[in-house]
Amino acid sequence: MFDIKESCGSLRYGILDAVHSKLETPFFMPVATKGSIRGIGNQEIYNQFDTDIILMNTYHLYLKPGYELVHKLGGLHKFTNWPKAILTDSGGFQVFSLSKINKITEEGVYFRSHIDGSEHLLSPEESIRTQYYLGSDIIMVLDECPPGGSARDYILKSLELTTRWAQRSKDELERLLQVDPRPDNTKPLLFGIVQGGIYEDLRKLSLSQLQEIGFDGYAIGGVSVGESRIEVLKVIQWTAPLLPDDKPRYLMGLGKPEEIAYATSLGVDMFDCVIPTREARHGTVYIWKSDNKEQDVHQYLRDLQQSKTEAKLPENKFFDILKIQNLIYREDTNPIDPYAKWQGSQDYSRAYIRHLYNVKEQYAMEYLSRHNLQFYLEMMQYIRSFRG
């Protein structure tokens, strides 16, 4: 299911067999919350983007259109015409981010739909059932994700609840595989999620409880939910090396390009983040620093290896940030990123895209989303090509 082919320091290169795709690690998953990456069609992702997996969200798909419909229409892959792998998030993060409208109990999370106000119970079993019948390739357990500033006591209690939910999640998946095997007889992977906030010992505790249950992969959850930048780096530094060597390691929800590079250098294999697409919609663009993109990324990884014992990021980055609404681009006839190589990347000037952005033309957001996503995926290629 997961083979490590090579490694370079703590950085690992492997192949993850995720039912619909064999995935080269480390990889980044674009976020297609409700079945589509905002502004980009799945066929375009398939044809023009270097990714064999995307992430979709159980919470949203549960509310609309519901797993019964998707199941009836042949599952997510057929329904969305995305033939490669899909990882579904469990809804655990929404429990945290929508906490104003929900209540957490032993049984699960009671919440009100943000769409029509109706009340629902999302239990571990219901989450797994939904993901199973949606046809997900990688299923995440339902977890509780306490906010950054939570008290240690609360985090401890929460982590133990997450463990109990994880056991119930695994039981439910095994039950479903028995009573109602998928038509093609495929078996999705199931990942556990390590919690424990900013406390090293609680992270260890969480992981050991999850390992006792046993999962196909392990995720680091509850990161960048309000902690300081340095705490985020420390949690990754402590937790990543603890995760079992022979299983894929997934850092949930992160991050900025430099954070992803940092985490790969500590042995993390999988990432997802809304940053490239959300920031694009808000005018923030990641661009390469020079034409030597691959060398620049490799140099950054070397710098990371040098400073490995410290939880900090090297100063020389391999990219710049461009804010398209800034006045300096008003008359700028250069393309958004002269060093980008994706199809269409050199077609329009900064001045033109800035104009479209300022008058709120949808195309500006779509174009910048394409760019940022291409940037992220290209960065992952260069991380995978690094050998010291």
Added chain:
RNA sequence: GUGGCCAUAGUUUAAUGGUAAAACUUCGGGUUGUGGUUCCGACAUUACGGGUUCAAUUCCCGUUGGCCACC
């Protein structure tokens, strides 16, 4: 020509005898398992001149400009 109304941020509008509020625009920043165009911040000598008052954007007079009605 006579009478009336009006003048506050780039724009459209608030408010008050105690030195001005909002939306949009403009400018800058944020965004980390996405509640689909978002969140935060910045930007005004209240048309001009004079008067009353401890204090005027507010009350009074005049000037200029605009709108309406009548002749």
